[in-house]
Amino acid sequence: MSFEKQRDEVAALCKKLLADGAVSRVVGFREGGVEGMSLPYIFTDPAGVDMLTWNSRCLPNLNGYLTGGEGNTAIVAKPCDARAVVALISEKQLRREDIHIIGLVCDGMVDANGDPLPACVECSVNCPPVYDDLIDDPDVAEKTGGEQVSNDTSLERFEAEIDKCILCFSCRQACYGCYCQTCFMDRGSPGWQPTVPGRGDKMLYHAGRTMHLAGRCVECGACENACASGVDIRYLIREVTNFVGELYDYRAGMDLDARPAMLSYAAGDREVGFLGGDGDGH
Amino acid sequence: MAISKDVMRGFLAHLSAGRTLIGPVDTGKVIEYRKASPNEILMDDRVSYKSIKEFYFPQVERMFTFSEGEVQDHDNPAGCAIFGGKPCDLEALRVMKAVFTTGKFADPFFERRFDANLLIGVGCIAKKPGCFCDQVEVDMAFSDFCDIMLEDSGEGYNVEYLSEKGRQALNEYPPTKDVACGNTRKADPPQADALALSPAITEAGFFEAIDWAKSTETCQGCGLCSFICPTCHCFDFRDSSENGTVHRYKCWDSCIYPKFTLHASGHNPRESRAARYRQRLLHKYRYVPDNFGLTACTGCGRCVRGCPVGMDIRQVVKQVMEVQP
Secondary structure, rough: HHHHHHHHHHHHHHHHHHOOOOOOEEEEOOOOHHHHHOEEEEEEOHHHHHHHHHOOOOOOHHHHHHOOOOOOOEEOOOOOHHHHEEEEEEEEOOOOEEEEEEEEOOOOOOOOOEEEOHHHHHHHOOOOOOEEEEOOOOOOOOOOOOOOOOOOOOHHHHHHHOOOOEEEEEHHHHHOOOOOOOOHHHHHOOOOOOOOHHHHHHHHHHHHHHHHHOOOOOOOOOOOOHHHOOOOHHHHHHHHHHHHHHHHHHOOOOOOOOOOHHHHHOOOOOOOHOOOOOOOOO | OOEEEHHHHHHHHHHHHOOOOEEEEEEOOEEEEEEEOOOOOOOOOOOOOOOOHHHHOOOOOEEEEOOEEEEEEEEOOEEEEEEEEEEHHHHHHHHHHHHHHHHOOHHHHHHHHHHHHHEEEEEEOOOOOOOOOOHHHOOOOOOOOOEEEEEEOEEEEEEHHHHHHHHHHOOHHHHHHHOOOOOOOOOOOOOOOOOOOOOOOOHHHHOOOOOHHOOOOOOOOHHHHHHHOOOOOOOOEEEEOOOEEEEEEEEEEEOHHHHHOOOOOOOOOOOHHHHHHHHHHHHHHHHHHHHOOOOOOOOOOEEEEEEHOOOOHHHHHHHHHHOOO
């Protein structure tokens, strides 16, 4: 089994879905980018599916392309893409019946030099948790846990990352979870948008986005992959993700029936989730 | 005059005594121009993810302070010595100089940096993935829009000066004092696959030339391309007030952002992402050529390499060219 075999299976399936009218659009990848990068593409014609590709350079999260167009949409989904679909359904942004998930077992993507992407190294989900069709790869062993990374949460580290940022918002645009019609950064009243993009204002943006993603990050690494400046802000989001996981035993995008941690309240919720600090209240 | 790269490092060390030295540095994750010591500066053929434009047009620049009825100008910048601008960057600076300093209004903030900086260009040895300078009449190895130009042979540099400022700087350092004046050299004639839009078509004609929505449907609208572009030069004014003192800043902006054209009435003439992408492309390939006689894309390829979803401006320009008469 290999990318090529998976690719042929996906292509045959996409052709059939489009030809049968089961879906009107397939969001997937085609070849043609520089440095071997695969490009997101929206297929609407069965004949066009010949261009479809699936390889180790299918980086972007495709969830930004799911809305729009008439009829149902199929997505060629890496496990993280599938998790994002599930999360969007949980947050009532998509309806399950409108989306056909073609899930692929995935061993991770690589950068232009062929090195595994950091998010893929840490990934612990190599089979989509929810799918309509599964394109398996028996050569990919089931993962029990991703590589553990030590997390330095010092202010110095935060500042070092922030200083690389040029505040272009490509991480926000790449993130499945950043779907607000008007981002808090773009609001006029109150004016969150920094008057002058200095270090503090960049911190405000990244800290704000991190908190908005509490319990919602699907760990796809799209933010990091999109960043041309080499900023790693994912470490901060990972910290919050782990915190939510410990507190509420919740992981975004894994279960269609689970209520998102930030959308539910129970009287017994631990106080540290509200007030922070070391106190527990129980 | 041919010199070794060690001699060039010596020259940079000499320059760094009196000026802030800027050059390409490998930060481990990216290559970028920043304040650097002569030994940190890269002298290989790799290319940075951003251009040198921030040393002429910073992302944030304080223009003046207004306090108790008095306007105070500041930040008269000390000049930098910038090493390693690629020919695409230098040609982009030519575009920026035209935009900022010709016509009815000149931008003093750009102008004073331009006058204060010393710019050392370095030619490329090879094209990188996504580079297309040859398709927009830019010579990969040489540009005369700098003070000193170095043509890279791999082992060393062929050095020429192209301005009085460049001549003086070289003259002050004994090993480079005999460098000769460079010739202005015309770029190779346009190739068959040159990217240019026909002046015969009206602006409105381009608006419907292709299905812009289809061609740009995977663009995520992040605006990264305009920030890392060497020629994108749009900015916005921002004021910040503190205890009755107001600072006015000039900050990078991008036509890719929806707020760029949002009117106070709530109307937005460029409501769709496709309309915004079209503006960026036509600005580079039609409006600046019309107004200044220069193409505002120098084929550096940074947007092509940097785009998170692989949008490729060359492909969209080609689509437009295919339908133009």
